[in-house]
Amino acid sequence: MxxxxxxxxxxxxxxxxxxxxxxxxxxxxxxxxxxxxxxxxxxxxxxxxxxxxxxxxxxxxxxxxxxxxxxxxxxxxxxxxxxxxxxxxxxxxxxxxxxxxxxxxxxxxxxxxxxELPEVPGVRELWGKSVVHCPYCHGWEVRGQRIGVIGTSPMSVHQALLFRQLSDDVTLFAHTMPPIDDETAERLAARDIRLVVGNVDRLRADGDHLNAVVVDGRDFPVDAAAVAPxxxxxxxxxxxxxxxxxxxxxxxxxxxxxxxxxxxxxxxxxxxxxxxxxxxxxxxxxxxxxxxxxxxxxxxxxxxxxxxxxxxxxx
Ligand SMILES: Cc1cc2nc3c(=O)[nH]c(=O)nc-3n(C[C@H](O)[C@H](O)[C@H](O)COP(=O)(O)OP(=O)(O)OC[C@H]3O[C@@H](n4cnc5c(N)ncnc54)[C@H](O)[C@@H]3O)c2cc1C
Known part of the structure; x- marks a missing residue:
């Protein structure tokens, strides 16, 4: 018609x-x-x-x-x-x-x-709730929490530094990102951002609340995760x-x-x-x-x- x-x-x-x-x-x-x-x-x-x-x-x-x-x-x-x-x-x-x-x-x-979200089990289910991407959209909501940044590109370092402005408990999980050079590692360490190298298996959650990032079978407790779609x-x-x-x-x-x-x-x-x-x-x-x-x-x-x-x- x-x-x-x-x-x-x-x-x-x-x-x-x-x-x-x-x-x-x-x-x-x-x-x-x-x-x-x-x-x-x-x-x-x-x-x-x-x-x-x-x-x-x-x-x-x-x-x-x-x-x-x-x-x-x-x-x-x-x-x-x-x-x-x-x-x-x-x-x-x-x-x-x-x-x-x-x-x-x-x-x-x-x-x-x-x-286009990283193919990590749990990311899609929690997207926009306890899995976020933008410090201006959700940063205030996760301020002061334990934040895990799932690193998938060199830009994830910048994302970790941005979220560090909002919390003093930030971990960068170097999931599929290229190896981190010494200078970058020093910048992260100077801002007290922990670095965990290894494959992220999945996110562990209770309903919409994220509990942990699981890396090579080991739980790292977090309250929120940041990804870069x-x-x-x-x-x-x-x-x-x-x-x-x-x-x-x-x-x-x-x-x-x-x-x-x-x-x-x-x-x-x-x-x-x-x-x-x-x-x-x-x-x-x-x-x-x-x-x-x-x-x-x-x-x-x-x-x-x-x-x-x-x-x-x-x-
Ligand atoms: C989880 C999340 C949280 C966010 N939070 C914030 C925030 O707090 N503050 C902020 O400023 N920004 C936020 N953003 C960014 C915000 O979503 C975008 O800035 C905004 O949606 C862009 O508007 P838009 O009109 O370009 O696209 P959209 O809002 O995505 O609208 C596009 C529309 O087009 C429709 N459409 C697409 N293709 C077709 C088609 N072929 N036929 C008919 N309809 C079609 C879609 O269904 C949709 O309704 C957030 C983004 C995400 C992912």
Whole structure:
């Protein structure tokens, strides 16, 4: 079934980036449809922090409020997956998993990223609870606790130093990271960060509470663990339209100009899809910036179309 209306903008993703863009575009009297599968990255966390004025709000509650605000200005929110995208004469067509097709003049990809977690039993189950990654998102919540950093890359040393700011009981478990040189070992020792070299077998937990990191069969008691996922931008639709993703030491992302324009004409990206380290507030800002750039682009196109129409009728 095809939705006959041609929207000005279709936004893939109703997270912090997509909904901010939807509000700004709808307030500019643009017809906007947001397609959202409802699985924001921070859903496993109890609260979203560093969100000014609403610190600690439940992630889904924050987005529900954002969706209501977008709808109050006339944006349409469609729940479900967009599974295919293609260009047509007037912009883009999107196929949704429910069998419907929608059309739009411009496309904003605000589909976030997938956190590729280390394959250690227990990590996935405790993710966003007592297994964390970001000191700004969860650092306060684990302050003063026994923190184990599961080292999977050279960046894990930096992560251990960051968490050391929050607790004086930090252990770096050198799991699959390259050997640690003497200078790094000295930096860790000088900050009283213990180093345990060996394969992490699994995490031992009691419900959501982590008890220990198990290394080569031996328990090391901890209350929280930090991991460094690989951040993989959701880019299927972008690639269907001919886009290619860019490699980054932390994962892959959709490269854009500062206001979110991608190299694919008519396609913008914002939030974690194009900025792997963007937190909620930065994703809001990126969505808003992209919305302004898209509206400006449509304003230019509308003016050009109007000039052509006047010329056609000989006005
Ligand atoms: C465990 C955890 C805790 C975090 N805590 C914090 C915190 O406390 N404070 C903070 O500032 N940041 C936090 N973050 C980071 C925060 O989650 C991101 O900054 C934010 O979610 C990025 O917003 P986004 O809109 O780019 O993507 P998302 O919020 O991930 O939203 C993307 C949306 O797009 C949808 N989607 C994807 N593909 C499709 C498709 N094809 N069709 C339809 N819908 C689609 C998804 O289902 C999702 O709803 C945390 C992250 C994690 C992993």
């Amino acid at each position: 095809t939705d006959q209306r041609r929207h000005d903008v279709a936004i893939i993703g109703g997270g912090a980036a997509g909904l901010s863009a939807a509000v700004a575009l709808a307030r500019s009297l643009r017809s906007v449809v947001v397609v959202d599968a409802g699985e924001p990255r921070n859903a496993p966390a109890a609260g979203a922090h560093n969100v000014l004025g609403q610190d600690g709000i439940a992630p889904l509650e924050l987005l529900a409020a954002g969706a209501r605000e977008a709808e109050s200005y006339g944006a349409e929110i469609r729940r479900g997956y967009a599974i295919a995208a293609r260009r047509d004469a007037d912009g883009f067509e999107l196929d949704l998993a429910d069998g419907t097709t929608i059309g739009a003049r411009r496309l904003l990809l605000a589909s976030g990223l997938v956190d 690989r951040f993989i931008a959701r880019s299927d639709l972008y690639e269907q339209l001919g886009g290619t993703v860019t490699e980054h030491p932390m994962g892959v992302f959709i490269e854009t100009e500062p206001m979110g324009r991608t190299p694919i004409a008519g396609v913008w990206a914002a939030g974690n899809a194009s900025d792997l380290s963007a937190m909620v507030a930065a994703s809001n800002g990126a969505g808003l910036g992209a919305a302004a750039a898209i509206n400006a682009d449509l304003v230019d196109e509308d003016a050009e179309l109007a000039v052509r129409e006047r010329a056609a009728i000989g006005a």
